[in-house]
Amino acid sequence: MYKSISSTQNSLVKQIAALIEKSRDRKKSGLFVIEGAREIALAKKGGYCFKQLLFCAEIFVEDPTRLTTDHTEIIKISEEVYQKLAYRTTTEGVLAVAEAKDHSVANSPLENDNPLVLVAEAPEKPGNIGALLRTADAANVDLVIIANPRTDIYNPNIIRSSVGCIFTNSVITGTTAEILQFLKSQNIQIYSAILQDSIPYHRCDFTKPTALVVGTEATGLTEEWRTQSTQNIIIPMQGEIDSMNVSVAAGILIFEAKRQRKFK
Incomplete structure (x- = not known):
């Protein structure tokens, strides 16, 4: 049903890791990463758009579509990939790649x-x-x-x-x-x-x-x-x-x- 990624060497996984680690990549791409269902839900409420939503089915057991916005690509990831990308150890197995807003x-x-x-x-x-x-x-x-x-x-x-x-x-x-x-x-x-x-x-x-x-x-x-x-x-x-x-x-x-x- 959803696209799956199981390798930590996947190009998208590497791109997302760079967004998490490097301010330069966030500014250049206009994208950033949100970790955790509560934070993603607040971003959705705040009018942010998500490019991708990545979830680990072994951890996140809810319907991922409740956290998506229009045209969000939903991707199922392995526990290994999630552990590589997760900034915190206690989040619910879900991350979103979001579009930054203009804060000028x-x-x-x-x-x-x-x-x-x-x-x-x-x-x-x-x-x-x-x-x-x-x-x-x-x-x-x-x-x-x-x-x-x-x-x-x-x-x-x-x-x-x-x-x-x-x-x-x-x-x-x-x-x-x-x-x-x-x-x-x-x-x-x-x-x-x-x-x-x-x-x-x-x-x-x-x-x-x-x-x-x-x-x-x-x-x-x-x-x-x-x-x-x-x-x-x-x-x-x-x-x-x-x-x-x-x-x-x-x-x-x-x-x-x-x-x-x-x-x-």
Whole structure:
């Protein structure tokens, strides 16, 4: 019924392995790999198209067509092939080769006339990016922006650590200059989490169109955000350290904004 692949030396298997391992191949082809039924289902819900769906019948016992989109080629693979391609050992025996979306600023999906936006500048660790995406999904923010990205957003570690929330969030990327221009063109207030010229975050009004901007723990935000924000903000610290994990900081700011908006 379905095409079968049993050899790890198959050319398609090698191509998929390269997509998993190399950002260069993902960018060149416009394709990436999703592992796991939950993640694939979220990508389908998020409007992604799948070129191929590969399943191992010894592990994945459901009907694979429930996870496919139009024109998806379904391929049955051996356990040996699955083990070669699987990034995790606990997934359900199914992978999809998906078409990447356009995440440029010009393709911003912003529709809400009173948006809440999360901006993260130059996040590098996939685990932090995944946590930011999970927080954004939990709060149902309107847009996530990665400024000066250092990591391919279809990195398997980001997909894994976000538990598929990369597909449930609206995400765009661009340079800091592009993002600042975009936010100002949309009349969105910019609140940058930075020490200089700042006030405590809870003293700000986040009920209007708002962008909450966070940087890395190591370097913080660049000077552009300090000088061009509506207001710089801090989270008052009462312990011995002077910083916290970026995803934790983002969560505090986002849910304060949601509280002010009465969780609308």
